[in-house]
Every structure is written in structure tokens, then in C-alpha cells.
Amino acid sequence: MKNNIRLYKFSVFLRRLLIWLLLFGFALLFLLPFFFLFTGSFKTSSELFTVPFRWFPKKWSLNNYRAVFTKIPFFRYLRNTLIIVFFNIIGALVSNSLIAYGFARLRWPGRDKIFLIVIATMILPYQVTLIPVYIMFTKLKWIGTFLPLVVPGFFGNAFYIFLMRQFLVGIPRELTESARIDGANEFMIYLRLIIPISKPVLATVAIMSFMRSWNDFLGPLIFLASDKLYTLSLAASMLRSNLDPNWELLLALGAVMVMPVLVLFFLLQKYFIQGITMSGIKG
Amino acid sequence: MAKEKKKKVNPYKTSVMRRKEARNGLLFVLPWIIGFLAFTLYPIAASLYYSLCNYTVIKPPRFIGTANYRALFHDATFLASCRNTLFMICVGVPVTTVVAVSVSILLNYKKLRGTSWMRVVFFIPTLVPTVVACLLWIWVMQPDTGIVNTLLRYIGIQGPGWLSSVKWAKPAFILMMIWTCGNAIIIYLAGLQDVSETLYDAAAIDGAGFFKQTIYITIPLLRPTILYNVVTLIIGVFQWFTEPYIMTEGGPSNATMFYSLYLYQNAFSFFKMGYASAQAYIMLVVAMLVILFLFRVLKFGETEMDS
Numbered sequence: 316m317k318n319n320i321r322l323y324k325f326s327v328f329l330r331r332l333l334i335w336l337l338l339f340g341f342a343l344l345f346l347l348p349f350f351f352l353f354t355g356s357f358k359t360s361s362e363l364f365t366v367p368f369r370w371f372p373k374k375w376s377l378n379n380y381r382a383v384f385t386k387i388p389f390f391r392y393l394r395n396t397l398i399i400v401f402f403n404i405i406g407a408l409v410s411n412s413l414i415a416y417g418f419a420r421l422r423w424p425g426r427d428k429i430f431l432i433v434i435a436t437m438i439l440p441y442q443v444t445l446i447p448v449y450i451m452f453t454k455l456k457w458i459g460t461f462l463p464l465v466v467p468g469f470f471g472n473a474f475y476i477f478l479m480r481q482f483l484v485g486i487p488r489e490l491t492e493s494a495r496i497d498g499a500n501e502f503m504i505y506l507r508l509i510i511p512i513s514k515p516v517l518a519t520v521a522i523m524s525f526m527r528s529w530n531d532f533l534g535p536l537i538f539l540a541s542d543k544l545y546t547l548s549l550a551a552s553m554l555r556s557n558l559d560p561n562w563e564l565l566l567a568l569g570a571v572m573v574m575p576v577l578v579l580f581f582l583l584q585k586y587f588i589q590g591i592t593m594s595g596i597k598g
Numbered sequence: 599m600a601k602e603k604k605k606k607v608n609p610y611k612t613s614v615m616r617r618k619e620a621r622n623g624l625l626f627v628l629p630w631i632i633g634f635l636a637f638t639l640y641p642i643a644a645s646l647y648y649s650l651c652n653y654t655v656i657k658p659p660r661f662i663g664t665a666n667y668r669a670l671f672h673d674a675t676f677l678a679s680c681r682n683t684l685f686m687i688c689v690g691v692p693v694t695t696v697v698a699v700s701v702s703i704l705l706n707y708k709k710l711r712g713t714s715w716m717r718v719v720f721f722i723p724t725l726v727p728t729v730v731a732c733l734l735w736i737w738v739m740q741p742d743t744g745i746v747n748t749l750l751r752y753i754g755i756q757g758p759g760w761l762s763s764v765k766w767a768k769p770a771f772i773l774m775m776i777w778t779c780g781n782a783i784i785i786y787l788a789g790l791q792d793v794s795e796t797l798y799d800a801a802a803i804d805g806a807g808f809f810k811q812t813i814y815i816t817i818p819l820l821r822p823t824i825l826y827n828v829v830t831l832i833i834g835v836f837q838w839f840t841e842p843y844i845m846t847e848g849g850p851s852n853a854t855m856f857y858s859l860y861l862y863q864n865a866f867s868f869f870k871m872g873y874a875s876a877q878a879y880i881m882l883v884v885a886m887l888v889i890l891f892l893f894r895v896l897k898f899g900e901t902e903m904d905s
Binding site (some may be wrong): 330331334335337338339341342345346347348349350351352355363364365366367368410413414416417418421422423424426429432433436438439440441442443444445446447448449450451453467469470471476501505526529530532533537547548549551552555562565566569572573576577580584588591592594 | 610616619620621622623624625626627629630632633634636637638640641642644645648655701704705707709710712713715716718719720721722723725726727728729730731732733734735737738742743744745748751777781784785788808829833836837839840843844858861862865866871874875877878879881882885889
């Protein structure tokens with residue numbers, strides 16, 4: 316009897332160990348590209364191309380990073396990216412909080428039907444609207460400026476509206492009702508009462524909007540005609556399409572582009588995860 | 599009370615407060631209405647019209663009926679892009695889903711310690727800017743010096759040429775798809791949190807082990823979550839652009855020419871806007887049909903509990 320229990324306990328332990336090892340191995344595989352990015356960014360060009368593959372650089376040299384900051388107009392690309400990111404975050408916060416407020420806390424005829432349209436636009440492939448929008452921006456002479464990448468952000472985004480509406484619907488009505496009876500106007504209620512308590516969802520929207528514009532490639536590729544306006548992502552792809560791309564520099568540039576996102580993630584993990592789990596909840 | 603019983607009473611006509619509220623509501627959503635008209639509704643209509651036109655940007659669009667659509671079905675590159683995209687939907691999406699669900703279920707396995715850092719590991723690839731991920735995977739997949747083939751060599755397998763091989767380029771993209779499935783894993787883990795512990799306890803008393811519990815309890819209850827992620831993945835595959843654009847430019851011999859890449863080339867390399875619009879519309883219809891099929895025919899969105 317005692318032996319049996321011991322055997323059972325051992326088999327449970329064994330299974331747990333097996334599952335853990337399986338996950339552990341798989342997790343290591345997921346880390347490999349990161350490992351390559353960071354070790355590769357310290358390698359010399361010839362080291363990158365040696366066969367067989369060398370796991371660590373012979374000498375940890377910062378030359379590639381130095382090259383990123385001196386050989387290419389890195390800071391111009393960074394500034395361009397940050398301008399676009401900044402206005403996208405502002406636009407997302409302002410427009411989506413207003414719109415979500417209108418959908419969540421005010422009653423007007425047809426509201427719920429229109430909200431369904433908002434949801435439906437989420438699964439609309441952007442290719443269907445891309446070409447007319449491009450032609451529209453061409454006619455407005457906005458190609459070769461940041462405007463096409465910034466202005467649409469001020470008119471709401473279906474997913475952010477959905478996220479914020481979910482949050483605002485949860486705020487009890489009594490909270491705003493008394494202010495309304497006291498004669499406060501709707502905008503004041505939104506600004507003074509709702510915005511302050513919406514900080515968590517605003518943070519989530521800000522982060523998602525940051526990620527989207529920091530990572531965006533197609534938008535800059537289509538709308539930013541001149542090298543002067545290139546974002547980091549676009550610059551990286553242009554450097555890669557050179558006949559003889561400077562790979563060690565590209566890896567260092569990649570590492571520099573990944574770093575801020577990783578740091579931000581480790582600081583604000585909660586908000587990153589929140590936005591994604593919210594998206595999985597049925598609307 | 600008596601008033602409420604009559605169905606036809608319109609509160610917006612009787613109450614000044616309600617009228618004011620309605621006006622305010624519309625004012626608050628005004629940015630969305632403007633954006634919807636300018637950046638969604640008008641473009642949808644315009645691209646339908648363009649798809650029936652010969653339009654090269656330089657000259658105004660000239661109506662040519664369904665010629666673009668008919669031409670597409672004789673366009674070998676377009677047909678290749680359809681086949682490749684279909685391959686990714688039929689092979690890549692299921693493979694990625696199986697991996698993501700399995701990893702999530704194992705991560706969620708009770709009494710398993712030391713997995714929280716793994717969750718982070720599975721998630722962080724999604725944080726890498728797409729362009730950087732592409733640069734990385736070009737190297738990871740390198741036939742001689744790449745990490746993947748180096749590891750394969752350790753266990754005695756001569757790895758394929760991956761991105762430079764007609765046969766292995768698409769599987770390489772599937773591997774990359776798996777690498778970036780962290781969002782799905784997070785959503786699955788959230789879905790698994792909602793599965794009630796008592797169900798497992800009851801099953802355990804009935805003698806069902808981990809695998810039986812997974813098949814009869816976890817997977818059925820996870821169905822809505824799986825559907826959501828599958829739909830997201832399929833939309834993603836239709837819109838897949840950056841990866842093939844940077845890594846392979848559609849090659850070798852169109853093996854990685856995916857739907858959106860060819861659409862982009864037609865629109866922005868060859869400036870065949872009408873032709874590209876027709877592609878966009880076919881994509882819209884097909885994507886909608888696929889999603890509808892998943893919801894209606896497979897009843898994927900319902901859990902066992904609902905039905």
C-alpha cells in the first residue's frame with residue numbers, strides 16, 4: 316500500500332518534470348533569435364559569415380553600435396519615428412476616449428446599431444481602403460509628409476473604441492448622475508470625472524498605439540516618399556535592400572530598436588497583457 | 599408607467615433632457631463618424647468603383663467593367679499568390695493553433711512551478727518590430743550559418759535551404775508564424791482561467807486523466823477562444839505583407855508570393871490601381887466567407903454549454 320502511494324507520487328512528479336522540461340526546451344527555442352540578435356550585434360562581418368556558426372563573438376566590440384549612431388542618420392530616423400509615435404498616442408487617447416464616452420454613457424437613437432458597425436470595421440482588411448486613401452492623400456499633396464500617418468489617428472480606431480467602451484460601461488451611473496443634476500455639462504463630466512478614473516485603460520491604449528506606430532512598416536513605406544522622413548523600420552528595410560547590406564550594422568540597429576520596447580514591456584507588463592486579453596473577450 | 603406601456607412613445611420627442619443627451623452623444627462620436635465616412639465608407643465605395651476601372655493614377659479612372667476580375671483569373675502570379683495564401687491558411691494556421699493551444703494548456707497545467715518566466719518568453723517575440731524580426735529570421739534561416747540548421751546539424755540532420763528553397767520557404771514562414779503566436783497564447787491562457795476548477799475535479803473523480811480532461815473539458819470550453827484566434831490568424835495571413843516583402847520579395851519563383859504582397863506590387867510598383875482594387879475586393883469577399891463559414895457551418899463560436 317505504502318509502496319503504491321509512493322509510486323503514484325513519483326509518477327505525478329515525473330509527469331510534471333516532463334511537462335516542465337518540454338516547455339523549458341520550447342522556451343529556449345523561442346529565445347534563440349534574441350540570442351542571435353544580441354550576440355550577432357557584437358560580431359564582425361566576417362564572423363557573421365563563418366561556417367560553422369559561432370555562438371559567441373570572439374571579441375565583444377561595440378563597433379557596430381558606434382556605426383549605427385555615426386554611419387547612418389540614426390537620430391533623424393529616431394526623431395521621425397518619435398514624432399509619428401507621439402501624435403498617434405495623443406490622437407488615440409483624445410479621439411477614442413471621446414468616442415467611447417459617446418457610445419458608453421450617453422443614449423441616442425441608433426447607438427447600438429452603429430456600435431455594431433464599429434465592431435464590424437475591425438475585421439475589414441485594410442487593403443480594401445488603402446488605395447482610395449492613398450489617392451486621396453496624393454490629391455491633398457500629403458504624400459511625403461507625416462500627415463497620412465498621423466491624421467487618421469485622430470478619428471478613432473475601432474479596437475480602441477471597443478476597449479474603452481468596455482471600461483466606461485462598467486463605471487456606475489450614479490457617479491456621473493449627481494454631477495449632471497448639479498448642472499455640469501457633459502464635456503466637464505467627461506474631462507473631470509471619467510478621464511481621471513480611466514487611467515488604466517488609457518495606459519493600455521497608449522501602449523498599443525505606441526507599439527503599432529513604432530512597428531509600422533507599410534504606412535511609412537507607402538506614404539513617406541523621401542529619405543529625410545524615414546522611420547527606423549523603413550530605414551532598416553532600405554538598408555537591407557542595399558546590394559551589399561551591412562549586416563552587422565543592421566543587427567545592432569535591430570537591437571537598438573527592440574530594446575526600448577522590451578524595457579517598456581518589463582516596466583508596464585500589466586497594461587500590455589490587459590489590452591490583449593481584452594481583445595479575446597467576446598464583444 | 600401608463601406611458602411606458604404604449605409602445606410608440608419616443609423619449610426623444612417628449613423629454614428635453616433626452617434630446618440634449620442624444621445631441622451630446624452624437625457630438626462625442628462625431629470624430630468617429632467623420633473618420634468612418636472619410637477613411638472607411640468612401641474608400642470602400644471608391645475601391646469598388648476603381649476595381650471596375652483601368653486606373654493608373656496619372657490618368658483619371660476609365661470604366662472597363664469586370665475586365666480586371668477576369669484578367670486576374672488568367673494571371674499566373676495572382677493564382678500562385680492565392681495558392682500560397684491558401685496553403686498558409688490550411689497548413690500554417692492549424693499548425694500554429696495546435697502549437698499555441700498545446701503550449702497554453704501545458705503552461706496552465708496545475709501545480710507546475712517556474713513557468714511565469716516562460717509566459718514572458720513566449721510573448722516577447724510579438725514585441726519585436728516586424729522589420730527587425732524579418733532581418734533576424736533571414737539569419738536564423740540561413741542554410742549554412744543559420745541557427746536552425748546548426749541545431750539540426752547537431753542531431754545529424756542536414757537542414758534545407760529554407761528561404762531560398764521553393765519547397766521549404768513556406769514552412770520557414772510557418773516557423774516564424776509560430777514564433778510570433780504570443781498574443782494567441784496570452785488569450786488562450788486568459789480563456790483557460792475561466793474554465794471552472796470544479797469541472798476538472800469532477801472529471802478526476804470519474805477517473806479521467808490529464809489527456810482526457812484536456813480533450814473533453816478544456817478544448818470544448820476553449821472553442822470560442824480558438825475561433826477568435828483562428829479568425830485573427832486568417833485575417834493576418836490575408837494581410838501578410840512585411841515578412842515576404844523584406845525576406846523573400848515573393849521568391850524563389852513565386853513560392854512566397856502571398857496575396858497582399860502581390861496586391862501591393864500591383865498598386866505601388868506597377869501603379870495598376872484598378873487591378874489591385876479588384877484584388878482587394880476579392881480578398882474582402884473571400885475573407886468574409888471564410889469567417890462566416892467558421893461561425894455558421896462549423897459552429898465554432900459556440901461552446902458545448904451553449905448548444
